[in-house]
Amino acid sequence: MPATVSEVIVDTLVQAGAKRCYGIVGDTINHLTDAMRRSPLHWVHVRHEEVGALAAGGESYLTGTLSVCAGTCGPGSLHFVNGIFESHRNGAPVLLIASDVDRRERGLGFPQALDQRRIYEQCSVFCEEIAHPEQARRITAMAAQAALNKCGVAVVIVAGDMFKETAADELPWAVHCAAPVVRPSDAELDRLAALITDARRITLYAGIGARSGREQTIALARHLQAPLVHTTRAKEFLEPDNPYNVGMNGILGNKAGFHAVNDCDLLICLGTDFAYTQFYPDNAKIVQIDTDATHLGRRAPIDLGLVGDVGATVDALLPRLAPRTDDAHLRKALDTWADDRKRLEHSADEPDPTLIHPQFVAHTLDRLAAADAVFTADGGSPMVWLLRHLTANGQRSFLTSLLHGTMANAYPQALGMALAAPQRQVIALCGDGGMTMLMGDLLTLVQENVPVKLLVFDNGSLGFVEMEQRIEGLLDSYTDLKNPDFAKLAEACGLFGRRVEQANALEPAMHEWLTHDGPALLDVKVNRMELVMPPEVELSQVASTAIFGTKAILSGRTDEFMALLKNNFWR
Numbered sequence: 001m002p003a004t005v006s007e008v009i010v011d012t013l014v015q016a017g018a019k020r021c022y023g024i025v026g027d028t029i030n031h032l033t034d035a036m037r038r039s040p041l042h043w044v045h046v047r048h049e050e051v052g053a054l055a056a057g058g059e060s061y062l063t064g065t066l067s068v069c070a071g072t073c074g075p076g077s078l079h080f081v082n083g084i085f086e087s088h089r090n091g092a093p094v095l096l097i098a099s100d101v102d103r104r105e106r107g108l109g110f111p112q113a114l115d116q117r118r119i120y121e122q123c124s125v126f127c128e129e130i131a132h133p134e135q136a137r138r139i140t141a142m143a144a145q146a147a148l149n150k151c152g153v154a155v156v157i158v159a160g161d162m163f164k165e166t167a168a169d170e171l172p173w174a175v176h177c178a179a180p181v182v183r184p185s186d187a188e189l190d191r192l193a194a195l196i197t198d199a200r201r202i203t204l205y206a207g208i209g210a211r212s213g214r215e216q217t218i219a220l221a222r223h224l225q226a227p228l229v230h231t232t233r234a235k236e237f238l239e240p241d242n243p244y245n246v247g248m249n250g251i252l253g254n255k256a257g258f259h260a261v262n263d264c265d266l267l268i269c270l271g272t273d274f275a276y277t278q279f280y281p282d283n284a285k286i287v288q289i290d291t292d293a294t295h296l297g298r299r300a301p302i303d304l305g306l307v308g309d310v311g312a313t314v315d316a317l318l319p320r321l322a323p324r325t326d327d328a329h330l331r332k333a334l335d336t337w338a339d340d341r342k343r344l345e346h347s348a349d350e351p352d353p354t355l356i357h358p359q360f361v362a363h364t365l366d367r368l369a370a371a372d373a374v375f376t377a378d379g380g381s382p383m384v385w386l387l388r389h390l391t392a393n394g395q396r397s398f399l400t401s402l403l404h405g406t407m408a409n410a411y412p413q414a415l416g417m418a419l420a421a422p423q424r425q426v427i428a429l430c431g432d433g434g435m436t437m438l439m440g441d442l443l444t445l446v447q448e449n450v451p452v453k454l455l456v457f458d459n460g461s462l463g464f465v466e467m468e469q470r471i472e473g474l475l476d477s478y479t480d481l482k483n484p485d486f487a488k489l490a491e492a493c494g495l496f497g498r499r500v501e502q503a504n505a506l507e508p509a510m511h512e513w514l515t516h517d518g519p520a521l522l523d524v525k526v527n528r529m530e531l532v533m534p535p536e537v538e539l540s541q542v543a544s545t546a547i548f549g550t551k552a553i554l555s556g557r558t559d560e561f562m563a564l565l566k567n568n569f570w571r
Contacts, residue, residue: 005130005158005162005165006031008137009032009140009156010032010036012137012175013095013140014039015175016066016148017175018065020041020416020420021041021042021068022067022068023069024052024072025045028072029070029071031164032158044448045448047441048438048440049069050080050412051444052083054415056416057087058414058416059420060087061090061091062374066148067093067095069094069095070099071096071098072099073113073160074111074114078114084124085406088152089404090403091151092152093148093151094152095147095153095154095156098157098158100116116129121155125150126154128143128156128157129158130156130162140156143156145176148175181309182291182309183312183316184316189316189320192304192306192317195285197321200329201264201329202329203226203329204226205267206229206269208231208234208271209271209272209291210310211271212310213309214238216310217311220318225326225330227260227330227334228242228244229247229260231249232253236396236398237392240394246337247337247340250279251279252383252387252388253279255336256333256337256340258279259332261280263329264329266287267286276299280300285304287305287306288306289306289308291307291308291309293305352503353502355527356506359385360503361524361526362385362389362390362429365429365455366389366390369396369427371396374397378407379407379464380431380462380463380465381463381467381530382431382457385429386398386400410428410429410431418451426452430455430456431456432483433463436481436483449519451516451520452519453514453519455521455524458486458525459528460482461476461480461528462479462481463479486499487521487522490521498513499522500523506524
């Protein structure tokens with residue numbers, strides 16, 4: 001019996017390795033979801049499509065395999081947009097099936113009609129429409145292949161009536177994944193070797209592009225006696241068991257990473273496209289190695305740009321270099337890194353049991369969480385506590401919204417990761433603002449019985465925004481949050497819920513929360529007056545904070561300003 005377009009699409013996705021499709025059912029995709037019902041593809045019924053896109057992205061980021069979303073025409077497909085942008089920027093291979101109104105209604109101003117291509121082509125590696133039933137397998141396979149090989153989102157647009165059409169026998173189109181090895185030319189490597197030979201203080205700065213070249217990156221640091229600074233996205237694989245690691249650069253970084261980058265005379269960037277120009281050195285030569293030539297020199301002026309995989313490039317480079325013995329630059333960075341770690345440990349102390357600092361919460365979680373736990377964190381301060389206080393040990397996985405910077409990403413991404421890795425502990429560090437933005441899908445955790453552990457940093461404010469306003473010398477405005485008791489809310493939704501308001505109650509409650517068999521939420525009332533301190537405090541920031549203090553006092557908010565000083569400068 002000839003297959004329908006719906007059946008062909010589903011079969012192609014299953015053959016491409018997809019295991020789950022996230023979405024909300026509805027008119028234009030009812031035939032597609034019926035085909036999924038009769039297939040190995042598991043439909044995950046979310047309450048908001050944005051959560052579906054974030055969950056699919058979390059699954060694909062963790063596994064490197066294809067995941068799927070599907071939405072109805074108009075609002076159904078549009079609700080995916082933010083989650084699709086997030087997943088695309090994370091490099092997660094997700095395929096979105098965006099349905100459209102029936103073909104006979106196009107161009108007539110029909111309700112819910114919109115131009116899907118114009119919306120999604122800016123956040124995808126592939127965006128095409130199935131215009132004829134005989135294209136169904138071919139275009140779906142092309143989309144899956146693009147998502148997997150280009151590491152991003154692919155979008156297939158299908159009119160609602162197309163799903164019901166019969167697809168004639170087609171050629172056996174299939175998905176192919178390649179693993180080419182790319183490295184610079186010999187002449188380019190010789191130029192890099194000459195720059196290294198002439199340099200006195202070399203720092204390596206590695207990013208997510210060095211993931212498959214971890215061992216070569218560390219070998220290069222050893223060969224050059226160079227400190228190795230990593231980006232926030234590379235924490236997971238460059239921090240563990242690495243004697244050359246000196247932490248991170250950037251606003252979320254530490255002094256050792258910051259100074260190692262700024263004090264060198266040659267910076268070698270390995271698979272990083274770190275966006276903030278102000279954190280690159282002013283007086284050093286810069287070399288950048290990336291698989292994408294369009295990334296070369298777009299963040300800071302560079303002296304040499306090379307296209308290649310980090311591992312293959314370093315393998316070809318090392319025989320051209322004499323090993324170095326001068327480790328003064330490295331020793332200085334490592335000593336500063338040791339001081340940084342002492343400060344982080346001290347900041348996690350909690351001398352007052354009636355007050356809970358977020359660092360103390362993160363530090364306690366680090367001790368109690370499983371050795372192979374998976375962590376996500378909302379954009380804003382939860383992301384900072386994850387990056388600074390959770391230990392990467394080579395078994396743990398981390399995902400934060402570092403390129404898109406969205407709110408409310410943590411527990412939706414954790415949902416997809418937990419479905420993909422049911423044997424691992426999956427923990428979402430949530431801000432109270434992020435939690436309340438997409439709170440409806442707590443019900444999805446219960447309905448799908450996904451044992452995600454949600455930790456809510458409950459400070460009653462949009463804390464990161466509040467900090468930004470104060471550093472600008474502004475009075476914080478419109479950041480207050482009137483929150484519910486999240487533990488009671490969780491229990492009403494069917495989750496395990498606990499609330500902690502004193503430091504000495506945290507550890508037993510956290511242990512109970514982590515060991516609960518099923519989805520669970522821990523609501524921790526944390527200190528609101530907590531700044532995220534950069535690695536170097538600039539004079540302008542001090543001046544702006546003083547301006548905030550003056551405004552606060554004049555506005556009758558003296559207690560608030562004094563609490564800010566006590567918690568961040570007198571500890």
